[in-house]
Amino acid sequence: MSRDRGDTGVTTETVISAKGLNLTFQTNDGPVHALRDVDLDINKGDFVSFIGPSGCGKTTFLRCMADLETPTGGSITVNGVSPEEARKSRAYGYVFQAAGLYPWRTIGRNVSLPLEIMGYPKSDIADRVQRVLELVDLAGFEKKFPWQLSGGMQQRASIARALAFDADILLMDEPFGALDEIVRDHLNEQLLKLWDRTDKTIAFVTHSIPEAVYLSTRIVVMSPRPGRITDVIESTLPRERPLDIRDTPEFLEIAHRVREGLRAGHAYDD
């Protein structure tokens, strides 16, 4: 499936496609519908945010894309193949909520870890580590251990690690959730720049409305019990986004729509 993207006029291709996706967990309290009938296409170069309250299935959906969960119904493809094949061909980088750096490895060796696992040649590894650390503004820190870095820098290192092996897709599960507001703003800005420079496709799970609106080209609003998509909002913001764009009427308008969407999903909830 392809369609035109308005701002560039370039034909784009679908990178991630979910059709009628269902996932039911069997628990002691009976089945839990983590995802019900989820349909979504993500195009190349999209920055898609998933927002919704706890239990709405946004993280589960992301984990389905990454082959960390197996759907119980429907279909999902990543780069046109199954998530398992995509994972095995190392099609995506995954950034978790916590940086998850290994305390016994320096920053440089943490970033090179996936490259070692994937069997990159030694000389190539050094170059790549250098390049991605520059990309996240951590050049010169490769000899430091994780505990010598702040939380924000650690999370940047974990993003560098996800970028190191040139996956076209970046799956991010609340990567800035544990950071304070100021650091978060800074990282949001950097992430946008990085996205702009690398033209990666990013799927981004968040709890924060301003973060979702600021970052995304599309915002997917989800709601719980059963986890499902209630609204998909196309952002009208330009690709170039300074931080103070968040005070413009356009931004507030989109944020309002997201909030409405979240509220609607909760209408019958207590």
Place this chain on the structure above:
Amino acid sequence: MTRSILPILTVVAAIFVLWYGAAVWLNAAWAHDKAGRAGVELSFGELVADTWSQDKPKLPAPHQVAVELWDTTVEKKITSKRSLIYHSWVTLSATLLGFALGTVLGVGLAIGIVYNRVMDMSVMPWVIASQTIPILAIAPMIIVVLNAVGISGLLPKAIISMYLSFFPVVVGMVKGLRSPGVMQLDQMKTWNASASQTFWKLRLPSSMPYLFTSMKVAMAASLVGAIVGELPTGAVAGLGARLLAGSYYGQTIQIWSALLMAAALAAVMVALIGAIQRVTLKRMGMA
């Protein structure tokens, strides 16, 4: 360091006071006995002096043990059958071999338990059951059985040491190898890492603090195993043999000096592991 010196000295002083006091109390009966037979009356000073210098006291005084330790270590040639260093080495060699075997067995079982579902479900109860059997009961069996197949000397003792020392290593390493969180394992999966890559790059390094802690316990257990292995066999060398010979002939001073030697050996070995632990974990950035 200086902050902890005073409390340590206080405790040591208290132990000496108690020890000397107990020596007077326990050995007084024999002193009175001797004096009664000789028809003399003991003053308090004479009583104390006698209780602290008997040949076969119920409880030897610290300085008697110290003199015996000095005589049997510094004053004797190492090759002498009466040298405590010689006996210590006999026990220590069995301890170290048993410790090495126990650590290898323990780590091996832990890897099996973590990676193999059948082992996970079946091995641990047997491991725990093995430790509920009194070692004193099973040690002679091991010696006798191995003797019957022609194995004697160092190895049977080392196997008893192994029997005691693999247990803390299994328990610690199962916990250590399982210490990486779900997120770290998921992360490995997203990189399509193989089982052996996950083991070498994540599980094994994560388990290092657990390994060293269990190795300290294993070393102490291993020494106990080696000594117990020397007791039931009428061994002629080793700290266990010294303990046994001492108890046959009522040589309490010899028993106590062997006991203190064993304690010192254990302390040195455990401290050695502690030092290796500190250096390793520091180099790994984990301490």
